Amino acid sequence: MQRIIPIIVCFIFGAFMLVQFFVPHRVSVSAYQTVLDWMQIIFVFTLLVGVISYVKLSSKKITRTQSGWGYNLIGLAGLVVMVIFGFWKGTGERTPFLWMFNTIQAPMQSTMFSLLAFFVASAAYRGFRARSWEAGLLLLVAVIVMLGRVPLGSFISHWIPDSANWILNTPSMAAKRGLYIGIGLGTISTSLRIILGIERTYLGKK
Amino acid sequence: MLSRQLIFVLIALSVAIPLVIKIGLPNQVTTEVRNVYESIEQLDSGSVMMISFDHEASSLPEVKPMAQAILRHCFQKKLKVITLALMAEGTAIGEQLLRETANEYQANYGEDYVFLGYRPQAQSAILGMGEEIKRVFPQDYNNTSLDRIPMMKDIKNYNEVKLIISVADGDLPVTWVDYAVSRYHPKFACATTAVMATSFYPFLSSGQMVGLLGGLKGAAEYEILLEKPGMGQKGMDAQSVSHLVIVLIIVWGNVVYFLRRKTSTVDSPRSTAKPL
Amino acid sequence: MNIETLIATFLTLCIFSFLYKDNPFYKFAEHLLVGISVGYVLVMAVNTTLMPKLVNPVFKQGELGYIIPGILGIFMLLRFFPRYTWLSRISIALIIGAGAGVAIPATIQARLFSQMQASMKDFASIDGIIIFLGIASTLAYFFFSKEHKGWFGATAKMGTWFLMIFFGATFGYTVMSRISLLIGRMQFLLGDFLHIIK
Numbered sequence: 001m002q003r004i005i006p007i008i009v010c011f012i013f014g015a016f017m018l019v020q021f022f023v024p025h026r027v028s029v030s031a032y033q034t035v036l037d038w039m040q041i042i043f044v045f046t047l048l049v050g051v052i053s054y055v056k057l058s059s060k061k062i063t064r065t066q067s068g069w070g071y072n073l074i075g076l077a078g079l080v081v082m083v084i085f086g087f088w089k090g091t092g093e094r095t096p097f098l099w100m101f102n103t104i105q106a107p108m109q110s111t112m113f114s115l116l117a118f119f120v121a122s123a124a125y126r127g128f129r130a131r132s133w134e135a136g137l138l139l140l141v142a143v144i145v146m147l148g149r150v151p152l153g154s155f156i157s158h159w160i161p162d163s164a165n166w167i168l169n170t171p172s173m174a175a176k177r178g179l180y181i182g183i184g185l186g187t188i189s190t191s192l193r194i195i196l197g198i199e200r201t202y203l204g205k206k
Numbered sequence: 207m208l209s210r211q212l213i214f215v216l217i218a219l220s221v222a223i224p225l226v227i228k229i230g231l232p233n234q235v236t237t238e239v240r241n242v243y244e245s246i247e248q249l250d251s252g253s254v255m256m257i258s259f260d261h262e263a264s265s266l267p268e269v270k271p272m273a274q275a276i277l278r279h280c281f282q283k284k285l286k287v288i289t290l291a292l293m294a295e296g297t298a299i300g301e302q303l304l305r306e307t308a309n310e311y312q313a314n315y316g317e318d319y320v321f322l323g324y325r326p327q328a329q330s331a332i333l334g335m336g337e338e339i340k341r342v343f344p345q346d347y348n349n350t351s352l353d354r355i356p357m358m359k360d361i362k363n364y365n366e367v368k369l370i371i372s373v374a375d376g377d378l379p380v381t382w383v384d385y386a387v388s389r390y391h392p393k394f395a396c397a398t399t400a401v402m403a404t405s406f407y408p409f410l411s412s413g414q415m416v417g418l419l420g421g422l423k424g425a426a427e428y429e430i431l432l433e434k435p436g437m438g439q440k441g442m443d444a445q446s447v448s449h450l451v452i453v454l455i456i457v458w459g460n461v462v463y464f465l466r467r468k469t470s471t472v473d474s475p476r477s478t479a480k481p482l
Numbered sequence: 483m484n485i486e487t488l489i490a491t492f493l494t495l496c497i498f499s500f501l502y503k504d505n506p507f508y509k510f511a512e513h514l515l516v517g518i519s520v521g522y523v524l525v526m527a528v529n530t531t532l533m534p535k536l537v538n539p540v541f542k543q544g545e546l547g548y549i550i551p552g553i554l555g556i557f558m559l560l561r562f563f564p565r566y567t568w569l570s571r572i573s574i575a576l577i578i579g580a581g582a583g584v585a586i587p588a589t590i591q592a593r594l595f596s597q598m599q600a601s602m603k604d605f606a607s608i609d610g611i612i613i614f615l616g617i618a619s620t621l622a623y624f625f626f627s628k629e630h631k632g633w634f635g636a637t638a639k640m641g642t643w644f645l646m647i648f649f650g651a652t653f654g655y656t657v658m659s660r661i662s663l664l665i666g667r668m669q670f671l672l673g674d675f676l677h678i679i680k
Contacts, residue, residue: 006571036333037535037548039327039329040330040342044532046558047326078515079518083521097525104489117217117448118664128459141646142654149423149658150446151232165236167647171612171616171648173407175648176405183593184593202578225672294522294523297526324527349533384585384588389591401652411600414592422665445658448661448665449658452657
């Protein structure tokens, strides 16, 4: 029963949402909107699952004073402060919540990702070698696009941005379109398998 | 061989120096960006546009200049702008940027623009708005019922929206194409981080997207069309110089590689490496 | 200089310190970021979705139908109680099933019909032929039910060239993206903090 009920639920909702596309009747549209509402509400709880997992994990490390527990305490303190500010004063203009976001969260997060600029350059130096024809082609295209998409490219020669444009709109686009069509076929078959109960990995282990 | 630390220093300098000492290389506008601009330019004043902030704070330096340039264009053209966020962090960023830009043009909340707030589960939110926006967002971000917002009175779903733009740092524009464009056929464009740009070219050529802004460069191009310099253009010299430095680093890496391989081939005749 | 700029600069430098090596300043910033980000998502999810979509309709407007997704949502939280974990599968099944149901027609239209139609559009031109070859060979490369030998192997091989072009272009754009992020942070450090640039 613990596995049959979810499979039946999956089939009913999957089949309804599929069939509804072809039956745009007032009643079916209303039911369709209801299901969409339900999906959003349930999804919020999945976010809460993530939050609770983080709190559980951090608390465990702190109470057992495992190595690095002090850092977990900092993380947990950040969460608690953010939640208190958010629920107490709201999230709008000139609130402590927004102040925390602008002063701490946003600068740190964008800095974290900007680190990748250094690592991309370092990795490119170490790993970007023309060891074969394919690797050489990859390297050549990367260089053309890198130069062709910045003002320097057109300053050197108009051939560079023109070539970059052609690459992006023709061979690169063709490969990505091939990937999209392949992924599309995969999505359709996997979705059908899920609705029909053949694909059950989302149920996890027993 | 270049050490890791030296590469880091070179990258830092290649970004910092051009920010201080301006070079002023001329920038070219690409067709993808021009198409977005033209799509907005062709709209009559009072037309409704929807902008979705589908990004995190991590990509702020890239997405903010693009979103700002587009919002400026919208307010300049006196369009009605509906905004929302399908990523949590896009909420705070989008709301602040919208407020700042609206103030620049003396636009009024509720009459010229509205911020609906955040909805998780993008797939159902996008589909739901195709039927009825008020059902997905019964209230705006300030908890005001949509029925009490004058601008939203005659807007039911995508039928009233002339253009949708997703400002994104992931693949949410694909979700918009899959669920909004294919089912409800609104005009759609995206302003995305450069790292995602190549993924969206198939949708440009199929007409499922009318145009595309790719990263800081996209923002700089839009600012040229708008004749209003902003954050995008300020960064273009640094972008050019740092790209050149990375290209030179790669070339140098290959020169070292081939020189070493040549030496090792001479030393070891049994080497089986295929030459380029 | 205001306190916000000082705090943001300190935290920015804490993260940049990782370029030297992993250190306590970086770890401090990293954990603080994770905690604050989780708190942010929680507040946003509750304030902007749970309240207007569930709490207000049920408790203020008396729309009792919303109790059902509310219960299904609570089922999700039962994942933390081993005896009742299975109930969360019902909620997951609803989202996955409904998601799969809407994905099929959307994918057929958006990914297959529209993309194939666009590929046929310019078939008479050289670029059109290149695009057709690119799509066919890329698909051949990922088709593993037939051995990659003979003409089929040659087609699949051609697919790798197109894929390499795509990866190369994506790498070029990735560099562009990461440098843009660094430019943003440099503009903050050199402008807001050091006032060297405007």
